[in-house]
Amino acid sequence: MAMPGSTTSCRCMEFEPVIKELWSASIAPSTRRSYSTWFDKYIQFLLFSGLIASVYLPNLPVSESYLIQFVAYCFSSNISYATIKLYIGGVRFMCLEKNIPYPYSQEMPRLHSILNGVKRLQVKKTKSRHPITFHILEKICNYLSNSVHDLMLETVCTVAFFGFLRCGEFTVSGCFDPSIHLCIKDLVIVKDCALLTLKRSKTDPFRHGVVIRLFSTNHPVCPYNTCRKYMDHRMTKKPMPSDPLFVNNEGQVLTRPMFMLKHVLELFRQICRSDMAKSDPDENPYNENGMLQT
Structure with a gap:
C-alpha cells in the first residue's frame, strides 16, 4: 500500500509539465527571450562584481541593495532609463518563474528613488522620425x-x-x-x-x-x-x-x-x-x- 504522502507527491509531479506549459504561455516568446537575456545580465553582473562566486539559482541573491548596484552599473554603462526598467522587470519575472525570492515593490523605496535619479540625470535623445504620409x-x-x-x-x-x-x-x-x-x-x-x-x-x-x-x-x-x-x-x-x-x-x-x-x-x-x-x-x-x- 502506498503511503499518502508519496501518492500526493506523485500527483504533484504529474502537473509539472502543465505548469511549465502555462509559464511558457504567460508571455510572448519574444518577451521571454528578452527577459531571459536581461536576467542573464543580472547574473553576470553579480559574478563580475564578486557579489557571488558561483551560480545556484535557488539561492540567487536578489535584494534591494543588489538591484541598486545593478542599476548603478547599467547607468555607468550608458544604458537608458527605459531599458534599465525593462531589465528590472525581466529579473522580477524570471525570479517568479524560477521561484527565487524577490522583494515586494513596496519594500524597495530606495530602488525607486535611484531609478528616479537615473531618469533625471539622463537627457532623453530623440531621433527625428517622419510619418509615412x-x-x-x-x-x-x-x-x-x-x-x-x-x-x-x-x-x-x-x-x-x-x-x-x-x-x-x-x-x-x-x-x-x-x-x-x-x-x-x-x-x-x-x-x-x-x-x-x-x-x-x-x-x-x-x-x-x-x-x-x-x-x-x-x-x-x-x-x-x-x-x-x-x-x-x-x-x-x-x-x-x-x-x-x-x-x-x-x-x-x-x-x-x-x-x-x-x-x-x-x-x-x-x-x-x-x-x-x-x-x-x-x-x-x-x-x-x-x-x-x-
Whole structure:
C-alpha cells in the first residue's frame, strides 16, 4: 500500500509539465527571450562584481541593495532609463518563474528613488522620425514598376498604410509559422473590399484575431485594387492556403530585415532625397512602423 504522502507527491509531479506549459504561455516568446537575456545580465553582473562566486539559482541573491548596484552599473554603462526598467522587470519575472525570492515593490523605496535619479540625470535623445504620409505612399507606388517583385512591395506598403499595420504584423521574424503569420487564406477578396485577417498583433496578445477591411479609394493608390491584382498573380502559382502571403521572386517569405534594409530604405533614399538630405545621409528618418503615423 502506498503511503499518502508519496501518492500526493506523485500527483504533484504529474502537473509539472502543465505548469511549465502555462509559464511558457504567460508571455510572448519574444518577451521571454528578452527577459531571459536581461536576467542573464543580472547574473553576470553579480559574478563580475564578486557579489557571488558561483551560480545556484535557488539561492540567487536578489535584494534591494543588489538591484541598486545593478542599476548603478547599467547607468555607468550608458544604458537608458527605459531599458534599465525593462531589465528590472525581466529579473522580477524570471525570479517568479524560477521561484527565487524577490522583494515586494513596496519594500524597495530606495530602488525607486535611484531609478528616479537615473531618469533625471539622463537627457532623453530623440531621433527625428517622419510619418509615412499619403503623399509619400503615392510617390512610392508611382516609383515602383509593374514587375512582380514591385507588385508585392506596392501591396505590402499600401496594405500597411491603410490597415495601420506594424512591421511585425506583415513580416516574418525567424521561421515562417502559418499559425501566427499572414498566409494566402488570410487575404480574401470580396465584392466591395479586401478582408485581411491578423491572427495576432502587439495589441492582441491573446490572439483573438481581427479582420481588417480594405475598401476601394477610387484613387490610383487603392488597397482593394492592389490586393486584388496581387492575389490574382499569387493564384497563378497555385499556392496552398497555408503558404506565406508575401513572398519575393524566389519564393522567399518577406522578413523584417528584407523589408527594411533591402527595400524600404532604398525606396526612401530614392524618393525622399530632400528629406534625407536634412538628416544624416546614413540614417533612415522613417521608422518601420511609420505607416501607423498618418
